[in-house]
Structure formats: structure tokens, C-alpha cells
Amino acid sequence: MNELEIINLISKNLTYKGNAIKSIGDDCAVFKINNTYLVITTDMMFKSTHFPDILTPFQIGGRLITANVSDIAAMCAKPLGIVVSIGISKEYANKKFIDELSKGLNFMAEKYKCPVVGGDTNKSNELTLCGTAFGLTDNPIYRRAEVGDDICITNDLGRVFCALKMIEMRDNGIINKNQFNKLMEKYPNIMKKLCEPEARVEEGILMNELVNSCCDISDGLAKDLFYIGGFEIYSEDLLKAVPEDVLEFCEEFNINPIEAVLNSGEEFELLFTTKKYLKVKEILKKTDTKVIKIGKVIEDGKYLDGNIFKFGGYIHRW
Incomplete structure (x- = not known):
């Protein structure tokens, strides 16, 4: 299977949308709160597929923030914050790596004015990073082109x-x-x-x-x-x-x-x-x-x- 087939299969079963005005199928999910919109996205990265060996720990942290915030930018929204979960393998469970990784997270979070406000850490067989970012806008922009654009x-x-x-x-x-x-x-x-x-x-x-x-x-x-x-x-x-x-x-x-x-x-x-x-x-x-x-x-x-x-x-x- 490929990821599109998997997403389509999962989407068919996720019929409950709650108060979401946009769910699966765009860069972010969207909720309307009073007169503004909350946009939410998540992005997961693995050492084997996302982190070439030339990357420093600092750059790895920065790339996770950028990938998530980029989805907020795609909705033409303003970033508000991000939570980060980290699965740490034995190879990377050392002070030097974690120190540099977290500095990279913070550097890019500050650049985008999107603070890291929480998350989770766990033991993993492979270095795994997952971010969930959220932002605000008065006018979310979807993947909804018009003929003639x-x-x-x-x-x-x-x-x-x-x-x-x-x-x-x-x-x-x-x-x-x-x-x-x-x-x-x-x-x-x-x-x-x-x-x-x-x-x-x-x-x-x-x-x-x-x-x-x-x-x-x-x-x-x-x-x-x-x-x-x-x-x-x-x-x-x-x-x-x-x-x-x-x-x-x-x-x-x-x-x-x-x-x-x-x-x-x-x-x-x-x-x-x-x-x-x-x-x-x-x-x-x-x-x-x-x-x-x-x-x-x-x-x-x-x-x-x-x-x-x-x-x-x-x-x-x-």
C-alpha cells in the first residue's frame, strides 16, 4: 500500500467530525471559535527517512518546527504554539544530542514566534520526532482553487x-x-x-x-x-x-x-x-x-x- 491509500481508508472510518469545519484533506484542521479560526496540524519524522546524516542535532530540531509551521503558513495563518513529542533511541539518549536538539527547536520556534509549550518523551527503537502546531486566522485558506486562477x-x-x-x-x-x-x-x-x-x-x-x-x-x-x-x-x-x-x-x-x-x-x-x-x-x-x-x-x-x-x-x- 501507499500512504494515499492508507489515508483514504482511514478517512472512510473517521466519520465523526464534531465541531471541525475542516478535517482530513488539507494542510490543517480548522475549528471556528467565535469570530476567528483555530488551525491545527501535525508532522512526524523518523531518523531513517527524514534526517540525512549530514544534519546536526540543532538542524534536526529546527526542521521539525519548520515542517509543522509551514502547514500553518499554508493556511495563511499566524502560528500560536507547538507541542513536540520525542521518541529517543539508545544511540541518541545522551546530554550533548538532547541539548543541541532542544536548542534547535527553540531557535526556530522563536524565529516563527511559535513557542514549544509542551509535549512528551518516550523510549524508541528509532529517533522519532512529532510536532503538533496550532495557529489563528480570520480567514483560513484552503486547497480550493478557482478556474481561471x-x-x-x-x-x-x-x-x-x-x-x-x-x-x-x-x-x-x-x-x-x-x-x-x-x-x-x-x-x-x-x-x-x-x-x-x-x-x-x-x-x-x-x-x-x-x-x-x-x-x-x-x-x-x-x-x-x-x-x-x-x-x-x-x-x-x-x-x-x-x-x-x-x-x-x-x-x-x-x-x-x-x-x-x-x-x-x-x-x-x-x-x-x-x-x-x-x-x-x-x-x-x-x-x-x-x-x-x-x-x-x-x-x-x-x-x-x-x-x-x-x-x-x-x-x-x-
Whole structure:
């Protein structure tokens, strides 16, 4: 089975929704409280699948906060707080690791103004981190695009794909450790995007009233685009989202840069649709954030350059 099949099966059985106005199927669950909305999300990470060995304990803690807060940003909401549960294996049950991990949690929590306010610790066979973040907004933005919307992303994509490709080549013996270290030095921004990603919180809040739908790019554009509905995107525009270092890396290792853009997960940029593209572009200048238009929302079908678009990105399989 894959994770989508598992989620669909679980969703069929979770028929009781209580007072939730949005439950499974978006970046956050949503509850209305008086005249505002509480948004809630959770994200779980394991050592074997989420923490490459180049990450420091500080960066591991920071990535957990960013991944959770990014879902709050995808609702164009303001973070309020987060609780963190930690399953600690024998390998990591030492003062140095826990001290640095918790400092990383705190550093990113302070950056997003999203304090860690509690959680749980337990013994585990594998290092496991789970965050549950919550935020507030007067206007939650769902994955609910309108036909005719422009499809846009913030900043650029592809660096995480390239960073993981470096690690994959090292682990498969295509490059040795010395060559890997030289690549890390040659492409520092590629490695930084993997090790120290940032959630687009301020951007989400600023464009709240200007967009019709939004999600964060966590599993790769080729998967996250399917939340929109019908779409037509164009390679020419996708190439505008490729930074120079990714183009250089792709040329060096004979990789199609479009593949890198479409399949780069845990970027935590925002994918959104709007009929006010120029206004969004102007308002996000306040954060030095680029806005790149990559296509249009259409009534039916999913296309890249007129050809049927294939589902991609990252998905857990068993």
C-alpha cells in the first residue's frame, strides 16, 4: 500500500467530525471559535527517512518546527504554539544530542514566534520526532482553487532534490566521501536548503486576502499540484523557478532541471492560486520573496505543455 491509500481508508472510518469545519484533506484542521479560526496540524519524522546524516542535532530540531509551521503558513495563518513529542533511541539518549536538539527547536520556534509549550518523551527503537502546531486566522485558506486562477509559487525550487541526489550518489558509491565534501563546498545554498529550510509564514499572512487556495510544497510540486484540481503548467515558466546553482548542478550530473523542480520535496515554499497575481507579487516584495507564475487552473485535466501530467513527488510506500 501507499500512504494515499492508507489515508483514504482511514478517512472512510473517521466519520465523526464534531465541531471541525475542516478535517482530513488539507494542510490543517480548522475549528471556528467565535469570530476567528483555530488551525491545527501535525508532522512526524523518523531518523531513517527524514534526517540525512549530514544534519546536526540543532538542524534536526529546527526542521521539525519548520515542517509543522509551514502547514500553518499554508493556511495563511499566524502560528500560536507547538507541542513536540520525542521518541529517543539508545544511540541518541545522551546530554550533548538532547541539548543541541532542544536548542534547535527553540531557535526556530522563536524565529516563527511559535513557542514549544509542551509535549512528551518516550523510549524508541528509532529517533522519532512529532510536532503538533496550532495557529489563528480570520480567514483560513484552503486547497480550493478557482478556474481561471494563476498558479504561482514563492521563490524557487530544486535545491533539496539536488542535495539528496548528492547523498544518494555518495551512498551508492558513485562519488567518494572526498568528492561529496567538495560538492558540499561548491553548492552551499543547495545544502543549506536541505539542512535549514524556512517556512513562509510572513508571506502567507500578507497574501491571505489575495489568494483563493494555498498549500506548502512538502512532497514535491508533482504531487502537491494535484490538490489544485485541473491545471495547465508550462516548462518555460517552471525553468524560471530554477536557481542558478541548481541549473549548474543539473548540467554537471546530466539531470533534467524540470525533474528537479517537480520532484523536490520539503522545500516548504508556498504553492498558491490567485486572480490577483500582480498584487501578490507587489506585497511580497516586503519580504524579498519572489513570486513565479507557472500556469493556470482549468476546469478539467492536468497538463504540462499540453501533455497529460504524470503524478509524481514523494509518497511513502509499503
